[in-house]
Amino acid sequence: HLATCYCYFFSSTNLVVTTTPRVTVTRGRDVILPCWLSPQQNAEDLEVRWYRTNRFDSPLMHYQSKTFKYEEAAYVGRVSFGLKDAASGGLNSGDVSLKLFNVTTKDAGEYVCYVSSSQGYDSAPVNLLVTASGSPPFLSVVWGEDDKVNVSCESEGWYPQPVLRWSDKKQDVKPQSLVYKNLSSGLVLVHSWLLLSSTSEPSCSVGLSDKEVKEAKVSLGTLRKTAKPGKENFCVCVIVILSLFVFDCKYSKS
Numbered sequence: 001h002l003a004t005c006y007c008y009f010f011s012s013t014n015l016v017v018t019t020t021p022r023v024t025v026t027r028g029r030d031v032i033l034p035c036w037l038s039p040q041q042n043a044e045d046l047e048v049r050w051y052r053t054n055r056f057d058s059p060l061m062h063y064q065s066k067t068f069k070y071e072e073a074a075y076v077g078r079v080s081f082g083l084k085d086a087a088s089g090g091l092n093s094g095d096v097s098l099k100l101f102n103v104t105t106k107d108a109g110e111y112v113c114y115v116s117s118s119q120g121y122d123s124a125p126v127n128l129l130v131t132a133s134g135s136p137p138f139l140s141v142v143w144g145e146d147d148k149v150n151v152s153c154e155s156e157g158w159y160p161q162p163v164l165r166w167s168d169k170k171q172d173v174k175p176q177s178l179v180y181k182n183l184s185s186g187l188v189l190v191h192s193w194l195l196l197s198s199t200s201e202p203s204c205s206v207g208l209s210d211k212e213v214k215e216a217k218v219s220l221g222t223l224r225k226t227a228k229p230g231k232e233n234f235c236v237c238v239i240v241i242l243s244l245f246v247f248d249c250k251y252s253k254s
């Protein structure tokens, strides 16, 4: 707090920059990074810089003497001034928000909004969080020895890293392996497998938060009967018939 006051006294008497510190956007959408001056004042004749943290000298948008410059190749053609909300009067009422078009995962991170006038300058950061929701998980099943089944779950297209959870009959289970891969698209693939008994009912869920979860499940017992009819089903049948017979005999005796 002391440091804030100190800066305030020595850098600016009249100019205070305020931002929304955290903004979340889905990959591929447009986003506004809100930044405005208080008290409200016309910003048309001021200098406004938007830059990635520690890149003051290569701003992605630099507005000065009513002209624009763009120093970061990755943002050329993708940035402009925007309105922080529908009621905003724009630049001449001190709204210097940045509009960023077609957000990619590389855009995630911290930005700084800097405004300078003849009376002083001020700046404030905005942290941009980018998310992407991946494909529904794909389950695959391989039957092994000793009644053990290797169940794998895979899902791709996430950002940032999603959480993967396994459960069996609604009980949480720990996977034997959990691997994340960063794809060249900037998105993340997750793969996991575990060994279960052949009567399990595994479910694999993948998501960024508890609200948006994608899930796949399978009932191994049912799957096996449909996949491999024969010996097994025959045994079940015989046991059922035998027990009925025994049951029947008991009752007819008494």
Ligand SMILES: *[C@@H]1O[C@H](CO)[C@@H](O)[C@H](O)[C@H]1NC(C)=O
Pocket: 150, 151, 152, 193, 195
């Ligand atoms: C289970 O399957 C995965 C492939 O999805 C494989 O990498 C792993 O080695 C298998 N585990 C066992 C114990 O066979």
